[in-house]
Amino acid sequence: MAIEVNLGVMLAKRRMRSRELAERIGITEQNVSLLKAGKVRGVRFETLSRICEVLECQPGDLLTYVPGEADTSWSDVSD
Numbered sequence: 001m002a003i004e005v006n007l008g009v010m011l012a013k014r015r016m017r018s019r020e021l022a023e024r025i026g027i028t029e030q031n032v033s034l035l036k037a038g039k040v041r042g043v044r045f046e047t048l049s050r051i052c053e054v055l056e057c058q059p060g061d062l063l064t065y066v067p068g069e070a071d072t073s074w075s076d077v078s079d
Contacts, residue, residue, distance in 0.1 A: 004064040005038040010055050025050040 011021060018036065022029040027047060034040050048059055055061075 002066045002068075003038070004066050005035060005040075006062055006064060007032075007036045007051070010057055010061055011036070014055050016055070021051070021054060024054045 011018065018032045019029050022032045025047065031040075035043060048062070051057075051062065052059060
């Protein structure tokens with residue numbers, strides 16, 4: 001199972017930089033970069049909620065399930 005992260009697309013649509021998003025949701029810019037790259041093991045619902053609030057979107061706009069794919073190169077976001 002793989003989850004594709006479309007955060008970069010949403011940032012582009014909203015004409016927002018990663019740094020601004022990080023400041024507005026209260027996590028590090030490095031963790032936003034890891035999330036954009038899909039290199040995280042998980043994300044807290046609180047963080048996901050703040051991202052959706054700032055970007056005015058739904059979780060489904062940010063995350064897509066891709067059947068048959070697997071990725072084991074994750075790290076953990078814990079901000």
